[in-house]
Amino acid sequence: MTVALIAFVIVIGMVLVRVPIGIAMGSVGALGFVYLRDGRWSAGLGPAADSILDVTQNDALSVIPLFILMGMLIAQSGMAHDLYRAAYAAVGRLPGGLAMSTILACGGFSAVSGSSLATAATMSQVALPSMRKFGYHDTLSTASVAAGGTLGILIPPSIILIIYGFLTGQSIGMLFLAGILPGILGIFLYLCAVAFVVWRKPDAGPAGTPMDKSEAKQSILRVIPILILFAIIIGGIYGQVFTADEAAGVGAFGAIVISVAIGRFSWSGLIKALSQTVKTSVGLFVLLIGADIFNRLITRAGLPDDLLALVQGNGFEPFTVLAIMILIYLVLGAVFESLSMITLTVPVFAPLIASLGFFEGDITGEMAMIWFGIIVVVVTEISLITPPIGLNVFVLRSVVKDVSTGTIFRGVTPFWVADIVRLFILISLPAMSLLLPMGILSFAGR
Amino acid sequence: MAQLLKWAGQRLAQICLALSALCLLVLMCLTVAEVIGRYGFNAPIFGRQDIAQILLALSIFLAFPVVTLRGEQIDVDLLDSWFSDRGSYWRDLVIALLTSVSLITMGYWLYLRAEKVQSRGITSELLFLPKYPLIYFVAFVVLTSGILLAFRAFSTLVRKNTE
Numbered sequence: 349m350t351v352a353l354i355a356f357v358i359v360i361g362m363v364l365v366r367v368p369i370g371i372a373m374g375s376v377g378a379l380g381f382v383y384l385r386d387g388r389w390s391a392g393l394g395p396a397a398d399s400i401l402d403v404t405q406n407d408a409l410s411v412i413p414l415f416i417l418m419g420m421l422i423a424q425s426g427m428a429h430d431l432y433r434a435a436y437a438a439v440g441r442l443p444g445g446l447a448m449s450t451i452l453a454c455g456g457f458s459a460v461s462g463s464s465l466a467t468a469a470t471m472s473q474v475a476l477p478s479m480r481k482f483g484y485h486d487t488l489s490t491a492s493v494a495a496g497g498t499l500g501i502l503i504p505p506s507i508i509l510i511i512y513g514f515l516t517g518q519s520i521g522m523l524f525l526a527g528i529l530p531g532i533l534g535i536f537l538y539l540c541a542v543a544f545v546v547w548r549k550p551d552a553g554p555a556g557t558p559m560d561k562s563e564a565k566q567s568i569l570r571v572i573p574i575l576i577l578f579a580i581i582i583g584g585i586y587g588q589v590f591t592a593d594e595a596a597g598v599g600a601f602g603a604i605v606i607s608v609a610i611g612r613f614s615w616s617g618l619i620k621a622l623s624q625t626v627k628t629s630v631g632l633f634v635l636l637i638g639a640d641i642f643n644r645l646i647t648r649a650g651l652p653d654d655l656l657a658l659v660q661g662n663g664f665e666p667f668t669v670l671a672i673m674i675l676i677y678l679v680l681g682a683v684f685e686s687l688s689m690i691t692l693t694v695p696v697f698a699p700l701i702a703s704l705g706f707f708e709g710d711i712t713g714e715m716a717m718i719w720f721g722i723i724v725v726v727v728t729e730i731s732l733i734t735p736p737i738g739l740n741v742f743v744l745r746s747v748v749k750d751v752s753t754g755t756i757f758r759g760v761t762p763f764w765v766a767d768i769v770r771l772f773i774l775i776s777l778p779a780m781s782l783l784l785p786m787g788i789l790s791f792a793g794r
Numbered sequence: 795m796a797q798l799l800k801w802a803g804q805r806l807a808q809i810c811l812a813l814s815a816l817c818l819l820v821l822m823c824l825t826v827a828e829v830i831g832r833y834g835f836n837a838p839i840f841g842r843q844d845i846a847q848i849l850l851a852l853s854i855f856l857a858f859p860v861v862t863l864r865g866e867q868i869d870v871d872l873l874d875s876w877f878s879d880r881g882s883y884w885r886d887l888v889i890a891l892l893t894s895v896s897l898i899t900m901g902y903w904l905y906l907r908a909e910k911v912q913s914r915g916i917t918s919e920l921l922f923l924p925k926y927p928l929i930y931f932v933a934f935v936v937l938t939s940g941i942l943l944a945f946r947a948f949s950t951l952v953r954k955n956t957e
Binding site: 363365366367368369370371374375378393394396397398400401404405406407409410413414417589590593594596597598600601619622623625626627629630631632633634635685687688 | 846851
């Protein structure tokens with residue numbers, strides 16, 4: 349356990365001085381292994397070389413570049429504007445309607461783009477000007493973009509859930525299904541947060557001008573192809589028509605077909621999307637390789653077993669352990685960005701969750717791991733808007749230079765509270781996450 | 795000379811990214827063709843997994859040197875403001891050297907793996923394609939990236955000292 353803890357401290361130190369996290373985890377993992385095997389280089393570096401080959405030749409992981417490609421293609425087709433117009437057509441005339449439209453559009457856009465930071469940056473250009481035109485308070489307008497951007501990391505297809513699946517050996521398709529209802533709950537609670545703000549201060553978010561019927565119909569029709577693509581992906585996984593990586597391939601291809609069909613395809617756009625995708629994917633694969641090498645070290649060093657013994661020795665209840673983990677995530681989330689935090693912590697926490705036996709009856713250990721994955725992602729979402737380092741708030745601050753960080757954080761508070769409420773619901777009602785995955789298992793007769 | 799090297803480096807980076815993107819595009823088409831073949835014609839593509847594995851690895855490692863040399867790996871810039879210009883310079887140099895040593899070491903071990911796989915005649919599961927050429931390629935890319943990174947770090951150091 350001592351070796352693993354020292355390795356952790358070294359990795360965190362390296363990451364804080366800006367060593368790429370994959371390189372930090374990989375090099376410390378390999379050297380730690382050499383140390384554990386009495387200085388035999390082949391015992392440490394051989395498995396590290398195997399990790400490099402295993403991860404990059406794992407065809408199930410083609411889900412990562414293919415979903416990123418889909419997101420890039422959809423983002424380039426100007427879909428952010430379309431989603432916002434469609435959401436406005438639906439709820440824009442209500443009090444706080446523009447902020448509600450922002451939440452809905454952010455949910456849709458970040459689900460396909462896979463990046464909450466990109467969503468916050470893009471949607472601030474799309475939604476903020478009209479909210480300002482209608483005299484929305486800066487607290488509500490900026491906070492709805494910052495908070496809305498966090499929604500997509502849970503709504504499938506989600507890169508963070510894919511990485512969680514890789515680190516814990518869980519099915520990516522099951523994790524996607526588990527993310528749907530909590531994602532919808534997140535959108536609903538954010539809408540409630542907007543309604544609460546305008547109920548307290550009606551002038552913070554006045555109602556927008558209603559769209560005329562034909563324009564509203566046009567706006568909604570424009571997003572139908574994307575909704576169909578989303579339905580094909582999720583329906584395909586749920587109906588076991590295809591695996592997650594096949595869904596990603598179909599999704600990317602579908603995004604090209606849609607951009608051709610709506611007249612927004614360009615070769616230069618495709619080349620740009622492909623080039624961005626491969627660069628982003630390399631970063632993620634290096635992270636996964638580093639995490640794989642580091643995992644081998646901490647498992648070999650016995651950290652998960654020692655932690656379990658510690659927890660059981662002290663008679664901690666499983667939910668007490670979970671509460672401690674959530675606190676650790678909230679603290680770490682103030683320092684690390686989401687991917688780094690998850691790759692560092694999940695390999696240590698997940699075995700503990702698997703061994704503790706959270707549920708009795710129908711919920712198996714496998715399902716408990718999927719439930720934990722959703723909890724981890726929701727906590728990560730919360731950390732993106734938690735002071736003092738909530739990254740989404742800072743992205744927004746860099747785009748909207750005339751609003752202070754303090755104003756955005758103040759505005760984010762109701763959304764943060766909504767997130768905490770969702771966390772409590774998900775912890776106390778595992779069925780919210782597990783209904784769809786368990787449905788598919790019973791459907792398949794398992 | 796330096797200009798020429800820079801020009802050649804940029805062209806090479808563009809070619810690598812283009813080839814990597816092409817592999818990804820083929821991987822996408824192959825995946826779609828598999829789904830259509832399976833449900834439309836009841837004829838899945840034999841050996842798709844083997845080809846997908848090769849395409850994925852090629853796509854990642856063709857772009858790997860570009861991402862590594864441009865410093866676009868995922869990192870945490872939280873404490874950046876704590877470093878002075880001089881401090882950032884030395885920090886970046888140390889990180890480049892650490893990364894290059896890691897890559898050169900791993901490149902060498904990958905080369906050893908490739909030799910072993912070649913001597914044992916290990917092939918892919920369905921199409922029986924020999925696995926060693928891809929591993930030699932990966933070893934070459936990782937090793938070359940490490941050497942280029944070290945070369946660039948030293949040339950920056952020399953340039954700074956002569957200024």
